[in-house]
Amino acid sequence: MHIPLIDISPLYQETETANKFSVAQAIDKACQESGFFYVTGHPISQQRIIEMRQLAEQFFSLPAEQKQKISIKFSNNHRGYGETAAEQLDPNQPTDWKESFDMGLNLAPDHALVGKDRPLYGPNQYPESIADFQEKMERHYWDMLALGKKILSAIALALDIDETFFDDKFDHPLSVLRFLHYPPRVKQENNAQPIGAGAHTDYGCITILWQDELGGLQVQDVNGQWVDAPPIADSFVINIGNMMARWSNDRYKSTPHRVYSPSGKERYSMPFFVEPDFDTNISCLPNCKPENEEPKYQPISAGDWMIYCFNATYAYRNDAEKS
Numbered sequence: 001m002h003i004p005l006i007d008i009s010p011l012y013q014e015t016e017t018a019n020k021f022s023v024a025q026a027i028d029k030a031c032q033e034s035g036f037f038y039v040t041g042h043p044i045s046q047q048r049i050i051e052m053r054q055l056a057e058q059f060f061s062l063p064a065e066q067k068q069k070i071s072i073k074f075s076n077n078h079r080g081y082g083e084t085a086a087e088q089l090d091p092n093q094p095t096d097w098k099e100s101f102d103m104g105l106n107l108a109p110d111h112a113l114v115g116k117d118r119p120l121y122g123p124n125q126y127p128e129s130i131a132d133f134q135e136k137m138e139r140h141y142w143d144m145l146a147l148g149k150k151i152l153s154a155i156a157l158a159l160d161i162d163e164t165f166f167d168d169k170f171d172h173p174l175s176v177l178r179f180l181h182y183p184p185r186v187k188q189e190n191n192a193q194p195i196g197a198g199a200h201t202d203y204g205c206i207t208i209l210w211q212d213e214l215g216g217l218q219v220q221d222v223n224g225q226w227v228d229a230p231p232i233a234d235s236f237v238i239n240i241g242n243m244m245a246r247w248s249n250d251r252y253k254s255t256p257h258r259v260y261s262p263s264g265k266e267r268y269s270m271p272f273f274v275e276p277d278f279d280t281n282i283s284c285l286p287n288c289k290p291e292n293e294e295p296k297y298q299p300i301s302a303g304d305w306m307i308y309c310f311n312a313t314y315a316y317r318n319d320a321e322k323s
């Protein structure tokens with residue numbers, strides 16, 4: 001399996017239409033073949049990545065009780081700290097060996113969009129003891145969302161739909177910026193490498209992943225073999241999620257991937273999940289099915305789709321104690 005490296009800088013040059021189109025075609029091809037590609041030539045600086053990594057390290061090294069104070073268990077909208085083993089991405093494997101911090105669009109509890117009908121909207125939970133934590137997270141959130149929308153504009157171009165098609169679908173995005181920390185772990189008895197994150201597909205539209213220099217991300221090819229997707233300097237790994245596979249009538253592939261965390265070493269990563277507004281109608285995109293055929297899937301709202309996927313993964317959401 002080939003995971004291409006695509007220089008997306010032409011997407012930022014308004015006049016270079018031909019180059020823009022060849023980037024769009026390269027992205028479209030990768031999304032159809034492996035569902036994975038790397039991007040370079042994006043506007044997120046190395047300095048910013050270093051800053052965000054330091055912030056993640058600072059956060060995860062807080063005392064356990066401070067992290068527990070903002071546990072995702074206390075959130076109605078899936079924000080905050082997830083302790084090690086809270087998540088089980090592959091139901092056939094032990095729980096994942098990672099801790100997490102999730103943040104998204106920060107809406108006050110009395111905001112008109114917040115309520116029972118749209119359970120993924122609401123406030124973030126931030127640690128009190130790290131200076132400028134909220135500001136730094138939110139600045140990075142909006143910059144990553146802008147990158148996500150740029151990639152979506154290239155997908156629109158490739159599909160021969162209006163380049164701005166996705167723009168108005170991100171007024172109140174469900175997008176999530178996530179810190180992950182895979183603590184060091186000893187090798188198992190059978191000498192199998194420990195699993196950091198079990199095999200899974202992502203739920204949403206597209207994922208933009210930064211991973212540290214250790215590597216460990218693996219992508220499944222069509223024969224079921226695991227192929228390394230090592231870190232490449234100044235790049236992000238982009239992959240298609242289930243919502244986009246559905247939206248594109250399966251033109252695009254949502255491909256299983258997993259993380260093997262090398263024993264004895266800790267690993268950091270930072271996925272950004274690009275998800276549209278809760279009420280976005282996910283029904284077959286233009287030009288994604290033959291004219292005389294029906295779409296493969298029924299329309300569903302982006303929010304209902306995400307809730308359906310979340311409920312299948314997180315132990316705490318299925319906990320009888322939490323109604």
Ligand SMILES: O=C(O)CCC(=O)C(=O)O
Nearest residue numbers: 180197211217259269271
């Ligand atoms: O940590 C990584 O490199 C990947 C994590 C991942 O696949 C996910 O959170 O969906």
Ligand SMILES: [Fe+2]
Nearest residue numbers: 200201202257
């Ligand atoms: Fe993933």
